[in-house]
Amino acid sequence: MLAGVRHLPHSRWAGFVPGAVGLGVQSVFGLPLRLGAVRVGALTGHRCEARDLTDEGLTAALALRDALTHHLPATSSRGGTGVQVRDEPHGTPHRAVVHQATGMLCVDLGADLATALGRLRAYAFARGRPSVAVARDAVARRLRPADDRGRRDTGREPP
Numbered sequence: 158m159l160a161g162v163r164h165l166p167h168s169r170w171a172g173f174v175p176g177a178v179g180l181g182v183q184s185v186f187g188l189p190l191r192l193g194a195v196r197v198g199a200l201t202g203h204r205c206e207a208r209d210l211t212d213e214g215l216t217a218a219l220a221l222r223d224a225l226t227h228h229l230p231a232t233s234s235r236g237g238t239g240v241q242v243r244d245e246p247h248g249t250p251h252r253a254v255v256h257q258a259t260g261m262l263c264v265d266l267g268a269d270l271a272t273a274l275g276r277l278r279a280y281a282f283a284r285g286r287p288s289v290a291v292a293r294d295a296v297a298r299r300l301r302p303a304d305d306r307g308r309r310d311t312g313r314e315p316p
Contacts, residue, residue, distance in 0.1 A: 160184040161207040172282060183207040188222045200225060258292035265302045276302070 162177050162185060177185065184204040190197050200222045210218065255277070262273035280300075281291040294300045 158184075158186045158209060160204075160209045163207065177203070181205050184209070186210060186218065188218060190222060190226045192226065197226075252289050252292070254296055255288055255292040258295040261295060262302055 160183070162174060162183055165174050167174050182203045183206050185201065186203070187199045187201045189199050200218065202218065255274075258277055259270055259274045262268070262277060263270050266273060266276065268276070277291055277295065278288050280286075281288040284291075291300065295302075
């Protein structure tokens with residue numbers, strides 16, 4: 158939970174702070190959604206005031222999180238929730254295509270998973286594209302990775 162978004166170090170939150178403040182966001186809250194030991198997402202919220210959640214607000218957010226998490230297994234067995242999911246500008250890595258692209262980049266670059274995911278997300282961020290869109294291009298081999306010396310394989314610009 159981050160109250161006072163404006164005062165966060167820009168070096169740690171490169172594109173987030175100016176974007177959030179520009180939208181009037183002053184506080185951000187995130188609660189993990191878990192099924193057993195597996196984290197399946199997060200419930201996020203924001204305030205237009207720089208202050209923490211009250212005890213009552215936190216209790217309500219936790220109850221909502223628990224209700225959503227309890228509902229996930231039932232909805233996924235029917236082939237989806239019916240909820241429209243947007244591709245966020247610098248999206249979350251919680252989509253199958255992002256995981257697949259990360260694995261492919263890991264092999265192509267000879268890098269670990271964290272480095273491969275970081276490269277994919279950095280490429281998306283630098284170009285103002287959703288991570289999911291870049292991942293789709295990587296999986297379809299419309300993007301080819303560059304090694305750390307900048308040499309490129311065939312194809313468009315690399316992640």
